[in-house]
Amino acid sequence: MxxxxxxxxxxxxxxxxEDRTLLVHFLRENLGLTGTHVGCDTSQCGACVIxxxxxxxxxxxxxxxxxxGSTIVTIEGLADGADLHxxxxxxxxxxxxxxxxCTPGMIMTATDMVNRHPEGxxxxxxxxxxxxxxxxxxxxxxxxxxxxAASETMSKGKARQAA
Amino acid sequence: MNYxxxxxxxxxxxxxxxxxxxxxxxxxxxxxxxGKLRGIGMSNYIEACGLAPSAAVGSLGxxxxxxxxxxxxxxAAGTIEVLTGSHSHGQGHETTFAQLVNQRFGVPIxxxxxxxxxxxxxxxxxxxxxxxxxxxxxxxxAKALDKVEAKAKKIAAHLLEADEGDIVxxxxxxxxxxxxxxxxxxxxxxxxxxxxxxxxGMEPGLKETSFYDPSNFTFxxxxxxxxxxxxxxxxxxxxVQFVAADDFGNIINPMIVEGQVHGGVAQGIGQALLEGTRxxxxxxxLTASYMDYTMPRADDLPSFKVSTSNTPCPGNPLGIxxxxxxxxxxxxxxVINAITDAIGITDIAMPASPSTVWAAIRATKH
Numbered sequence: 380m381x382x383x384x385x386x387x388x389x390x391x392x393x394x395x396x397e398d399r400t401l402l403v404h405f406l407r408e409n410l411g412l413t414g415t416h417v418g419c420d421t422s423q424c425g426a427c428v429i430x431x432x433x434x435x436x437x438x439x440x441x442x443x444x445x446x447x448g449s450t451i452v453t454i455e456g457l458a459d460g461a462d463l464h465x466x467x468x469x470x471x472x473x474x475x476x477x478x479x480x481c482t483p484g485m486i487m488t489a490t491d492m493v494n495r496h497p498e499g500x501x502x503x504x505x506x507x508x509x510x511x512x513x514x515x516x517x518x519x520x521x522x523x524x525x526x527x528a529a530s531e532t533m534s535k536g537k538a539r540q541a542a
Numbered sequence: 543m544n545y546x547x548x549x550x551x552x553x554x555x556x557x558x559x560x561x562x563x564x565x566x567x568x569x570x571x572x573x574x575x576x577g578k579l580r581g582i583g584m585s586n587y588i589e590a591c592g593l594a595p596s597a598a599v600g601s602l603g604x605x606x607x608x609x610x611x612x613x614x615x616x617x618a619a620g621t622i623e624v625l626t627g628s629h630s631h632g633q634g635h636e637t638t639f640a641q642l643v644n645q646r647f648g649v650p651i652x653x654x655x656x657x658x659x660x661x662x663x664x665x666x667x668x669x670x671x672x673x674x675x676x677x678x679x680x681x682x683x684a685k686a687l688d689k690v691e692a693k694a695k696k697i698a699a700h701l702l703e704a705d706e707g708d709i710v711x712x713x714x715x716x717x718x719x720x721x722x723x724x725x726x727x728x729x730x731x732x733x734x735x736x737x738x739x740x741x742x743g744m745e746p747g748l749k750e751t752s753f754y755d756p757s758n759f760t761f762x763x764x765x766x767x768x769x770x771x772x773x774x775x776x777x778x779x780x781x782v783q784f785v786a787a788d789d790f791g792n793i794i795n796p797m798i799v800e801g802q803v804h805g806g807v808a809q810g811i812g813q814a815l816l817e818g819t820r821x822x823x824x825x826x827x828l829t830a831s832y833m834d835y836t837m838p839r840a841d842d843l844p845s846f847k848v849s850t851s852n853t854p855c856p857g858n859p860l861g862i863x864x865x866x867x868x869x870x871x872x873x874x875x876x877v878i879n880a881i882t883d884a885i886g887i888t889d890i891a892m893p894a895s896p897s898t899v900w901a902a903i904r905a906t907k908h
Contacts, residue, residue, distance in 0.1 A: 520845050523845065
Protein backbone atom coordinates (compact mmCIF):
# COMPACT_ATOMS: atom_id res chain seq x y z
CA MET A 380 0.00 0.00 0.00
CA UNK A 381 1.17 3.53 -0.73
CA UNK A 382 0.03 6.99 0.23
CA UNK A 383 -0.94 9.07 -2.77
CA UNK A 384 -1.34 12.86 -2.87
CA UNK A 385 -2.66 14.63 -5.93
CA UNK A 386 -4.20 17.87 -7.00
CA UNK A 387 -7.36 16.88 -8.86
CA UNK A 388 -9.49 19.51 -10.54
CA UNK A 389 -7.95 22.19 -8.34
CA UNK A 390 -8.37 20.36 -5.03
CA UNK A 391 -5.68 18.69 -2.93
CA UNK A 392 -6.65 15.08 -2.35
CA UNK A 393 -4.89 12.12 -0.78
CA UNK A 394 -5.55 8.47 -0.22
CA UNK A 395 -4.00 5.07 0.19
CA UNK A 396 -4.01 2.43 -2.50
CA GLU A 397 -2.31 -0.80 -3.44
CA ASP A 398 0.81 -0.23 -5.52
CA ARG A 399 -0.77 -2.04 -8.46
CA THR A 400 -3.79 0.32 -8.52
CA LEU A 401 -4.19 2.04 -11.86
CA LEU A 402 -4.68 5.78 -11.81
CA VAL A 403 -8.09 5.45 -13.49
CA HIS A 404 -9.29 3.08 -10.75
CA PHE A 405 -7.98 5.41 -8.05
CA LEU A 406 -9.89 8.31 -9.62
CA ARG A 407 -13.09 6.34 -10.03
CA GLU A 408 -13.13 4.20 -6.91
CA ASN A 409 -11.20 6.17 -4.29
CA LEU A 410 -12.20 9.66 -5.39
CA GLY A 411 -15.61 8.83 -6.90
CA LEU A 412 -14.79 10.64 -10.15
CA THR A 413 -16.60 8.25 -12.46
CA GLY A 414 -16.67 10.64 -15.42
CA THR A 415 -13.41 9.06 -16.59
CA HIS A 416 -14.34 5.77 -18.22
CA VAL A 417 -12.58 2.43 -18.44
CA GLY A 418 -13.10 1.04 -21.94
CA CYS A 419 -10.42 -1.51 -22.79
CA ASP A 420 -8.20 -1.22 -19.70
CA THR A 421 -5.17 -1.65 -21.94
CA SER A 422 -4.47 1.81 -23.43
CA GLN A 423 -6.09 1.12 -26.77
CA CYS A 424 -9.46 2.88 -26.73
CA GLY A 425 -8.82 6.25 -25.09
CA ALA A 426 -11.99 6.43 -22.96
CA CYS A 427 -9.84 7.07 -19.87
CA VAL A 428 -7.84 10.07 -21.10
CA ILE A 429 -7.20 12.76 -18.46
CA UNK A 430 -4.64 15.55 -18.15
CA UNK A 431 -1.61 14.87 -15.95
CA UNK A 432 0.55 17.96 -15.43
CA UNK A 433 -1.03 19.50 -18.52
CA UNK A 434 -0.60 16.53 -20.85
CA UNK A 435 -3.20 14.06 -22.14
CA UNK A 436 -2.55 10.66 -20.59
CA UNK A 437 -4.44 7.37 -20.75
CA UNK A 438 -5.10 6.91 -17.06
CA UNK A 439 -5.40 3.14 -17.37
CA UNK A 440 -1.76 2.99 -18.35
CA UNK A 441 -0.35 4.78 -15.32
CA UNK A 442 -0.18 3.57 -11.74
CA UNK A 443 -1.77 5.80 -9.15
CA UNK A 444 1.52 5.88 -7.18
CA UNK A 445 3.34 7.11 -10.28
CA UNK A 446 0.98 10.05 -10.44
CA UNK A 447 1.49 11.06 -6.80
CA GLY A 448 2.45 14.72 -6.60
CA SER A 449 0.89 15.47 -9.99
CA THR A 450 -1.74 17.95 -10.96
CA ILE A 451 -4.66 16.25 -12.66
CA VAL A 452 -7.66 17.48 -14.59
CA THR A 453 -10.50 15.08 -15.36
CA ILE A 454 -13.68 15.65 -17.37
CA GLU A 455 -15.35 16.81 -14.15
CA GLY A 456 -12.86 19.68 -13.90
CA LEU A 457 -13.38 21.22 -17.33
CA ALA A 458 -16.62 23.15 -16.90
CA ASP A 459 -16.64 26.48 -15.06
CA GLY A 460 -19.59 25.86 -12.73
CA ALA A 461 -22.66 25.69 -14.95
CA ASP A 462 -20.74 27.01 -17.96
CA LEU A 463 -19.48 24.20 -20.16
CA HIS A 464 -15.91 24.31 -21.44
CA UNK A 465 -15.92 25.39 -25.13
CA UNK A 466 -14.99 21.81 -26.13
CA UNK A 467 -17.93 20.38 -24.16
CA UNK A 468 -20.24 23.03 -25.63
CA UNK A 469 -19.05 22.19 -29.15
CA UNK A 470 -19.66 18.46 -28.66
CA UNK A 471 -23.18 19.30 -27.49
CA UNK A 472 -23.83 21.77 -30.31
CA UNK A 473 -22.53 19.51 -33.08
CA UNK A 474 -23.96 16.21 -31.76
CA UNK A 475 -20.45 14.90 -31.19
CA UNK A 476 -21.65 12.05 -29.02
CA UNK A 477 -24.30 9.38 -29.08
CA UNK A 478 -23.90 6.76 -26.35
CA UNK A 479 -21.36 8.99 -24.60
CA UNK A 480 -18.96 6.29 -23.47
CA CYS A 481 -15.94 7.59 -25.41
CA THR A 482 -16.86 11.23 -24.83
CA PRO A 483 -14.84 12.05 -21.67
CA GLY A 484 -11.69 10.71 -23.30
CA MET A 485 -12.47 12.39 -26.62
CA ILE A 486 -12.95 15.76 -24.94
CA MET A 487 -9.79 15.51 -22.82
CA THR A 488 -7.78 14.43 -25.88
CA ALA A 489 -9.33 17.22 -27.94
CA THR A 490 -8.61 20.00 -25.42
CA ASP A 491 -4.99 18.82 -25.22
CA MET A 492 -4.85 18.77 -29.02
CA VAL A 493 -6.06 22.36 -29.27
CA ASN A 494 -3.58 23.44 -26.59
CA ARG A 495 -0.71 21.84 -28.52
CA HIS A 496 -1.67 23.53 -31.78
CA PRO A 497 -1.86 27.27 -31.13
CA GLU A 498 -1.56 27.76 -34.90
CA GLY A 499 -4.99 26.13 -35.34
CA UNK A 500 -6.20 22.74 -36.52
CA UNK A 501 -7.30 21.27 -39.81
CA UNK A 502 -9.37 18.14 -40.42
CA UNK A 503 -6.40 15.92 -41.37
CA UNK A 504 -4.53 16.86 -38.19
CA UNK A 505 -7.58 16.27 -35.99
CA UNK A 506 -8.18 12.86 -37.55
CA UNK A 507 -4.52 11.82 -37.25
CA UNK A 508 -4.27 12.93 -33.62
CA UNK A 509 -7.55 11.26 -32.69
CA UNK A 510 -6.04 7.86 -33.48
CA UNK A 511 -5.84 6.83 -29.85
CA UNK A 512 -9.55 7.34 -29.22
CA UNK A 513 -12.13 4.91 -30.55
CA UNK A 514 -15.80 5.70 -31.13
CA UNK A 515 -18.34 3.19 -32.45
CA UNK A 516 -21.38 5.48 -32.66
CA UNK A 517 -20.57 8.67 -34.53
CA UNK A 518 -18.25 7.60 -37.34
CA UNK A 519 -16.11 10.48 -35.94
CA UNK A 520 -17.82 12.90 -38.37
CA UNK A 521 -19.40 15.13 -35.75
CA UNK A 522 -16.53 14.68 -33.29
CA UNK A 523 -14.12 16.11 -35.87
CA UNK A 524 -16.59 18.91 -36.60
CA UNK A 525 -16.92 19.71 -32.89
CA UNK A 526 -13.16 19.79 -32.30
CA UNK A 527 -12.59 22.12 -35.27
CA ALA A 528 -15.36 24.42 -34.03
CA ALA A 529 -14.06 24.43 -30.45
CA SER A 530 -10.55 25.08 -31.69
CA GLU A 531 -11.81 28.31 -33.29
CA THR A 532 -13.75 29.34 -30.17
CA MET A 533 -10.80 28.59 -27.88
CA SER A 534 -8.34 30.56 -30.01
CA LYS A 535 -10.72 33.54 -30.05
CA GLY A 536 -11.00 33.24 -26.26
CA LYS A 537 -7.20 33.35 -26.00
CA ALA A 538 -7.06 36.38 -28.27
CA ARG A 539 -9.55 38.15 -25.99
CA GLN A 540 -7.52 37.30 -22.91
CA ALA A 541 -4.37 38.64 -24.53
CA ALA A 542 -6.04 41.87 -25.66
CA MET B 543 -45.98 -7.56 -47.30
CA ASN B 544 -45.40 -5.06 -50.09
CA TYR B 545 -42.84 -2.33 -50.52
CA UNK B 546 -45.03 0.59 -49.56
CA UNK B 547 -43.66 3.93 -50.71
CA UNK B 548 -40.36 5.47 -51.68
CA UNK B 549 -38.78 7.81 -54.17
CA UNK B 550 -35.86 5.63 -55.25
CA UNK B 551 -34.91 7.81 -58.20
CA UNK B 552 -34.61 10.85 -55.91
CA UNK B 553 -31.94 9.09 -53.82
CA UNK B 554 -30.08 7.99 -56.94
CA UNK B 555 -30.12 11.49 -58.42
CA UNK B 556 -29.10 13.13 -55.13
CA UNK B 557 -26.23 10.71 -54.58
CA UNK B 558 -24.88 10.99 -58.11
CA UNK B 559 -25.01 14.79 -57.94
CA UNK B 560 -23.35 14.96 -54.51
CA UNK B 561 -20.67 12.51 -55.66
CA UNK B 562 -20.07 14.41 -58.93
CA UNK B 563 -20.39 11.09 -60.71
CA UNK B 564 -19.97 12.80 -64.06
CA UNK B 565 -16.55 14.13 -63.08
CA UNK B 566 -15.19 10.75 -62.03
CA UNK B 567 -13.26 9.95 -65.26
CA UNK B 568 -11.26 13.13 -64.84
CA UNK B 569 -10.48 12.34 -61.19
CA UNK B 570 -9.46 8.79 -62.15
CA UNK B 571 -7.06 10.12 -64.76
CA UNK B 572 -5.57 12.58 -62.25
CA UNK B 573 -5.10 9.76 -59.73
CA UNK B 574 -3.42 7.58 -62.35
CA UNK B 575 -0.82 10.33 -62.89
CA UNK B 576 0.03 10.02 -59.17
CA GLY B 577 0.32 6.25 -59.57
CA LYS B 578 -2.96 5.58 -57.72
CA LEU B 579 -5.86 3.38 -58.76
CA ARG B 580 -9.12 5.29 -58.37
CA GLY B 581 -12.47 3.55 -58.36
CA ILE B 582 -16.10 4.47 -57.82
CA GLY B 583 -18.78 2.18 -56.46
CA MET B 584 -22.48 2.47 -55.92
CA SER B 585 -25.04 0.59 -53.93
CA ASN B 586 -28.82 0.93 -54.02
CA TYR B 587 -30.33 -0.71 -50.99
CA ILE B 588 -33.82 -1.26 -49.64
CA GLU B 589 -34.41 -2.84 -46.26
CA ALA B 590 -37.35 -4.12 -44.26
CA CYS B 591 -37.31 -2.67 -40.77
CA GLY B 592 -39.56 -0.95 -38.26
CA LEU B 593 -39.89 -4.36 -36.66
CA ALA B 594 -42.60 -5.53 -36.94
CA PRO B 595 -46.19 -6.76 -37.34
CA SER B 596 -46.57 -9.29 -34.52
CA ALA B 597 -48.59 -11.71 -36.65
CA ALA B 598 -45.94 -11.60 -39.37
CA VAL B 599 -43.03 -12.29 -37.04
CA GLY B 600 -45.10 -14.97 -35.32
CA SER B 601 -45.53 -16.75 -38.64
CA LEU B 602 -41.75 -16.56 -39.06
CA GLY B 603 -41.23 -18.30 -35.73
CA UNK B 604 -40.58 -15.37 -33.37
CA UNK B 605 -41.41 -16.10 -29.74
CA UNK B 606 -42.62 -12.57 -29.05
CA UNK B 607 -44.81 -9.88 -30.58
CA UNK B 608 -43.01 -6.83 -31.88
CA UNK B 609 -45.41 -4.09 -30.85
CA UNK B 610 -44.25 -1.20 -28.68
CA UNK B 611 -45.84 0.42 -25.67
CA UNK B 612 -46.04 3.98 -24.37
CA UNK B 613 -47.59 5.83 -21.49
CA UNK B 614 -48.07 9.60 -21.40
CA UNK B 615 -48.55 11.16 -17.98
CA UNK B 616 -49.62 14.76 -17.89
CA UNK B 617 -48.91 15.89 -14.34
CA ALA B 618 -51.01 18.36 -12.37
CA ALA B 619 -48.50 21.12 -13.16
CA GLY B 620 -48.80 20.40 -16.88
CA THR B 621 -45.37 18.80 -17.19
CA ILE B 622 -45.41 15.64 -19.28
CA GLU B 623 -43.68 12.32 -18.69
CA VAL B 624 -43.46 9.89 -21.59
CA LEU B 625 -42.70 6.32 -20.58
CA THR B 626 -41.51 4.27 -23.52
CA GLY B 627 -40.54 0.66 -24.06
CA SER B 628 -37.94 1.83 -26.58
CA HIS B 629 -34.65 2.12 -24.78
CA SER B 630 -32.18 4.86 -25.66
CA HIS B 631 -28.49 3.99 -25.57
CA GLY B 632 -27.30 6.89 -27.65
CA GLN B 633 -30.03 7.21 -30.26
CA GLY B 634 -31.36 10.39 -28.67
CA HIS B 635 -34.90 9.32 -27.75
CA GLU B 636 -34.86 11.88 -24.93
CA THR B 637 -34.60 14.61 -27.55
CA THR B 638 -36.64 13.23 -30.44
CA PHE B 639 -39.56 11.90 -28.38
CA ALA B 640 -39.74 15.19 -26.47
CA GLN B 641 -39.76 17.08 -29.78
CA LEU B 642 -42.77 15.02 -30.85
CA VAL B 643 -44.70 16.15 -27.77
CA ASN B 644 -43.54 19.73 -28.21
CA GLN B 645 -44.69 19.74 -31.84
CA ARG B 646 -48.04 18.26 -30.87
CA PHE B 647 -49.01 20.51 -27.94
CA GLY B 648 -46.59 23.44 -28.12
CA VAL B 649 -45.53 22.90 -24.51
CA PRO B 650 -41.91 23.83 -23.67
CA ILE B 651 -39.56 20.98 -24.57
CA UNK B 652 -37.94 21.09 -21.13
CA UNK B 653 -41.31 20.36 -19.53
CA UNK B 654 -41.28 16.96 -21.24
CA UNK B 655 -39.28 14.12 -19.75
CA UNK B 656 -38.69 10.77 -21.40
CA UNK B 657 -38.49 7.74 -19.11
CA UNK B 658 -37.00 4.54 -20.50
CA UNK B 659 -35.10 1.50 -19.40
CA UNK B 660 -36.39 1.52 -15.81
CA UNK B 661 -38.51 -1.59 -15.46
CA UNK B 662 -39.80 -0.35 -12.09
CA UNK B 663 -41.58 2.39 -14.01
CA UNK B 664 -42.03 1.39 -17.62
CA UNK B 665 -44.50 -1.29 -18.59
CA UNK B 666 -43.20 -4.10 -20.75
CA UNK B 667 -41.62 -2.93 -23.98
CA UNK B 668 -39.80 -4.56 -26.86
CA UNK B 669 -36.74 -2.35 -27.15
CA UNK B 670 -34.52 -0.57 -29.62
CA UNK B 671 -33.30 -2.46 -32.69
CA UNK B 672 -34.39 -2.99 -36.27
CA UNK B 673 -34.77 0.79 -36.81
CA UNK B 674 -37.97 0.53 -34.81
CA UNK B 675 -37.81 3.26 -32.15
CA UNK B 676 -39.16 5.98 -34.41
CA UNK B 677 -41.52 3.95 -36.57
CA UNK B 678 -42.92 1.72 -33.80
CA UNK B 679 -41.93 3.28 -30.43
CA UNK B 680 -42.89 6.81 -31.38
CA UNK B 681 -46.06 5.58 -33.06
CA UNK B 682 -47.07 4.13 -29.69
CA UNK B 683 -46.34 7.51 -28.11
CA ALA B 684 -48.37 9.23 -30.84
CA LYS B 685 -51.34 6.94 -30.14
CA ALA B 686 -51.15 7.72 -26.41
CA LEU B 687 -50.92 11.42 -27.27
CA ASP B 688 -54.12 11.03 -29.35
CA LYS B 689 -55.93 9.82 -26.25
CA VAL B 690 -54.43 12.59 -24.09
CA GLU B 691 -55.45 15.15 -26.70
CA ALA B 692 -59.02 13.85 -26.84
CA LYS B 693 -59.46 14.04 -23.06
CA ALA B 694 -57.67 17.40 -22.79
CA LYS B 695 -60.02 18.84 -25.41
CA LYS B 696 -63.06 17.57 -23.51
CA ILE B 697 -61.82 19.23 -20.31
CA ALA B 698 -61.00 22.48 -22.10
CA ALA B 699 -64.36 22.55 -23.89
CA HIS B 700 -66.08 22.13 -20.53
CA LEU B 701 -64.02 24.91 -18.91
CA LEU B 702 -64.53 27.27 -21.85
CA GLU B 703 -68.18 26.32 -22.36
CA ALA B 704 -67.40 25.55 -25.98
CA ASP B 705 -67.91 22.67 -28.34
CA GLU B 706 -65.21 20.00 -28.10
CA GLY B 707 -64.85 20.03 -31.89
CA ASP B 708 -63.90 23.73 -31.82
CA ILE B 709 -60.91 23.24 -29.51
CA VAL B 710 -57.42 23.39 -31.01
CA UNK B 711 -54.16 22.86 -29.14
CA UNK B 712 -51.30 25.16 -30.06
CA UNK B 713 -48.54 27.16 -28.39
CA UNK B 714 -49.16 25.47 -25.05
CA UNK B 715 -52.84 26.43 -24.85
CA UNK B 716 -56.23 24.97 -25.71
CA UNK B 717 -58.08 27.52 -27.78
CA UNK B 718 -61.60 27.91 -29.09
CA UNK B 719 -60.94 28.24 -32.78
CA UNK B 720 -61.82 31.59 -34.29
CA UNK B 721 -62.07 33.34 -30.88
CA UNK B 722 -59.63 34.72 -28.30
CA UNK B 723 -60.91 32.33 -25.64
CA UNK B 724 -58.33 29.90 -24.36
CA UNK B 725 -57.11 27.95 -21.37
CA UNK B 726 -53.38 27.42 -20.85
CA UNK B 727 -52.17 23.82 -21.00
CA UNK B 728 -51.05 23.79 -17.35
CA UNK B 729 -54.43 25.13 -16.20
CA UNK B 730 -56.26 22.38 -18.07
CA UNK B 731 -53.90 19.82 -16.48
CA UNK B 732 -54.52 21.24 -13.01
CA UNK B 733 -58.27 21.09 -13.64
CA UNK B 734 -57.92 17.41 -14.56
CA UNK B 735 -56.43 16.73 -11.13
CA UNK B 736 -58.39 19.11 -8.88
CA UNK B 737 -61.46 17.54 -10.52
CA UNK B 738 -63.61 20.38 -9.19
CA UNK B 739 -65.15 21.08 -12.55
CA UNK B 740 -64.92 18.18 -14.96
CA UNK B 741 -67.50 17.04 -17.48
CA UNK B 742 -70.07 14.75 -15.88
CA GLY B 743 -68.86 11.17 -15.49
CA MET B 744 -65.24 11.91 -16.43
CA GLU B 745 -62.50 10.22 -14.40
CA PRO B 746 -59.99 12.64 -12.85
CA GLY B 747 -56.38 12.74 -14.02
CA LEU B 748 -54.70 12.78 -17.42
CA LYS B 749 -52.64 9.71 -18.11
CA GLU B 750 -52.99 7.42 -21.11
CA THR B 751 -51.43 4.18 -22.31
CA SER B 752 -51.10 2.74 -25.76
CA PHE B 753 -49.74 -0.33 -27.50
CA TYR B 754 -48.90 -0.02 -31.17
CA ASP B 755 -48.55 -3.04 -33.41
CA PRO B 756 -47.39 -2.03 -36.91
CA SER B 757 -49.41 -3.07 -39.94
CA ASN B 758 -46.36 -3.56 -42.13
CA PHE B 759 -42.59 -3.39 -42.06
CA THR B 760 -41.13 -0.06 -43.13
CA PHE B 761 -38.85 0.16 -46.14
CA UNK B 762 -36.09 2.77 -45.98
CA UNK B 763 -34.09 2.88 -49.19
CA UNK B 764 -31.20 4.84 -50.54
CA UNK B 765 -28.21 5.21 -52.78
CA UNK B 766 -24.62 5.25 -51.52
CA UNK B 767 -21.59 6.20 -53.61
CA UNK B 768 -18.04 5.51 -52.50
CA UNK B 769 -14.86 6.66 -54.18
CA UNK B 770 -11.49 5.14 -53.31
CA UNK B 771 -7.85 5.58 -54.16
CA UNK B 772 -5.63 2.54 -53.86
CA UNK B 773 -1.87 2.58 -53.62
CA UNK B 774 -0.92 -0.39 -55.84
CA UNK B 775 2.47 -0.74 -54.13
CA UNK B 776 1.01 -1.25 -50.64
CA UNK B 777 -2.63 -2.21 -51.26
CA UNK B 778 -3.77 0.53 -48.89
CA UNK B 779 -7.24 1.81 -49.76
CA UNK B 780 -8.18 5.38 -48.93
CA UNK B 781 -11.84 6.38 -48.95
CA VAL B 782 -11.61 9.75 -50.66
CA GLN B 783 -15.35 10.44 -50.81
CA PHE B 784 -18.46 8.87 -49.35
CA VAL B 785 -22.01 9.96 -50.20
CA ALA B 786 -25.21 8.67 -48.62
CA ALA B 787 -28.66 9.67 -49.89
CA ASP B 788 -31.52 8.01 -48.01
CA ASP B 789 -35.30 8.11 -48.15
CA PHE B 790 -36.24 7.79 -44.48
CA GLY B 791 -39.82 9.01 -44.67
CA ASN B 792 -40.69 11.79 -42.24
CA ILE B 793 -37.91 12.95 -39.94
CA ILE B 794 -38.28 14.53 -36.50
CA ASN B 795 -34.66 15.48 -35.82
CA PRO B 796 -32.38 15.73 -38.87
CA MET B 797 -29.20 16.08 -36.82
CA ILE B 798 -29.82 12.85 -34.94
CA VAL B 799 -30.78 11.07 -38.17
CA GLU B 800 -27.54 12.20 -39.82
CA GLY B 801 -25.61 11.01 -36.77
CA GLN B 802 -27.18 7.57 -37.10
CA VAL B 803 -26.12 7.42 -40.77
CA HIS B 804 -22.57 8.56 -39.95
CA GLY B 805 -22.14 5.80 -37.40
CA GLY B 806 -23.64 3.16 -39.68
CA VAL B 807 -21.46 4.18 -42.62
CA ALA B 808 -18.35 4.01 -40.42
CA GLN B 809 -19.33 0.54 -39.28
CA GLY B 810 -19.96 -0.58 -42.87
CA ILE B 811 -16.63 0.81 -44.04
CA GLY B 812 -15.02 -1.03 -41.14
CA GLN B 813 -16.67 -4.25 -42.28
CA ALA B 814 -15.62 -3.73 -45.88
CA LEU B 815 -12.01 -2.67 -45.26
CA LEU B 816 -10.79 -3.41 -41.78
CA GLU B 817 -12.72 -5.62 -39.42
CA GLY B 818 -12.25 -9.37 -39.34
CA THR B 819 -12.21 -12.00 -36.63
CA ARG B 820 -9.26 -14.36 -37.10
CA UNK B 821 -8.50 -17.66 -35.40
CA UNK B 822 -5.38 -19.76 -35.73
CA UNK B 823 -5.49 -23.47 -36.56
CA UNK B 824 -5.83 -24.43 -32.91
CA UNK B 825 -8.81 -22.15 -32.40
CA UNK B 826 -6.91 -19.38 -30.64
CA UNK B 827 -8.54 -15.98 -31.28
CA LEU B 828 -5.89 -13.77 -32.88
CA THR B 829 -7.98 -10.61 -32.96
CA ALA B 830 -8.82 -10.39 -29.28
CA SER B 831 -7.99 -6.73 -28.66
CA TYR B 832 -8.23 -3.39 -30.42
CA MET B 833 -4.53 -3.72 -31.25
CA ASP B 834 -5.39 -6.66 -33.54
CA TYR B 835 -9.07 -6.19 -34.37
CA THR B 836 -9.13 -3.11 -36.56
CA MET B 837 -12.00 -0.94 -35.52
CA PRO B 838 -12.12 2.14 -37.73
CA ARG B 839 -10.28 5.09 -36.30
CA ALA B 840 -10.79 8.72 -37.24
CA ASP B 841 -8.03 8.70 -39.83
CA ASP B 842 -9.45 5.64 -41.59
CA LEU B 843 -12.50 7.64 -42.58
CA PRO B 844 -13.43 10.82 -44.43
CA SER B 845 -16.22 13.21 -43.49
CA PHE B 846 -19.40 11.97 -45.12
CA LYS B 847 -21.83 13.75 -47.44
CA VAL B 848 -25.28 12.82 -46.16
CA SER B 849 -28.72 13.84 -47.40
CA THR B 850 -32.26 12.57 -47.08
CA SER B 851 -35.50 12.61 -49.00
CA ASN B 852 -38.78 12.18 -47.20
CA THR B 853 -41.47 10.06 -48.78
CA PRO B 854 -43.92 9.58 -45.89
CA CYS B 855 -44.31 5.97 -44.81
CA PRO B 856 -47.99 5.03 -45.19
CA GLY B 857 -47.72 2.24 -42.61
CA ASN B 858 -47.59 4.28 -39.39
CA PRO B 859 -49.21 7.44 -38.04
CA LEU B 860 -46.01 9.51 -38.13
CA GLY B 861 -44.89 8.50 -41.63
CA ILE B 862 -41.48 7.41 -40.30
CA UNK B 863 -39.41 4.71 -42.01
CA UNK B 864 -36.47 4.54 -39.61
CA UNK B 865 -32.78 5.23 -40.07
CA UNK B 866 -30.78 3.18 -37.58
CA UNK B 867 -29.30 0.51 -39.79
CA UNK B 868 -29.26 2.10 -43.22
CA UNK B 869 -25.67 3.34 -43.04
CA UNK B 870 -24.30 -0.10 -42.22
CA UNK B 871 -26.39 -1.73 -44.98
CA UNK B 872 -25.63 0.58 -47.89
CA UNK B 873 -21.94 1.14 -47.26
CA UNK B 874 -20.13 -2.23 -47.56
CA UNK B 875 -21.27 -2.94 -51.15
CA UNK B 876 -20.49 0.64 -52.21
CA VAL B 877 -16.95 0.31 -50.81
CA ILE B 878 -16.35 -3.11 -52.35
CA ASN B 879 -17.75 -1.97 -55.71
CA ALA B 880 -15.35 0.99 -55.63
CA ILE B 881 -12.38 -1.30 -54.93
CA THR B 882 -13.27 -3.81 -57.65
CA ASP B 883 -13.80 -0.90 -60.05
CA ALA B 884 -10.37 0.51 -59.19
CA ILE B 885 -8.59 -2.81 -59.67
CA GLY B 886 -10.70 -4.00 -62.63
CA ILE B 887 -11.96 -7.22 -61.04
CA THR B 888 -15.45 -8.46 -60.18
CA ASP B 889 -15.09 -9.59 -56.57
CA ILE B 890 -12.91 -9.29 -53.51
CA ALA B 891 -13.33 -10.76 -50.04
CA MET B 892 -14.13 -8.62 -47.01
CA PRO B 893 -12.34 -7.20 -45.20
CA ALA B 894 -10.45 -5.86 -48.19
CA SER B 895 -7.34 -5.29 -46.10
CA PRO B 896 -4.14 -3.97 -47.69
CA SER B 897 -2.74 -7.49 -48.10
CA THR B 898 -5.95 -8.75 -49.73
CA VAL B 899 -6.08 -5.77 -52.08
CA TRP B 900 -2.36 -6.02 -52.87
CA ALA B 901 -2.73 -9.71 -53.72
CA ALA B 902 -5.75 -8.96 -55.93
CA ILE B 903 -3.77 -6.32 -57.82
CA ARG B 904 -0.85 -8.74 -58.26
CA ALA B 905 -3.22 -11.42 -59.56
CA THR B 906 -4.42 -9.12 -62.37
CA LYS B 907 -0.83 -8.90 -63.64
CA HIS B 908 -0.33 -12.64 -64.09
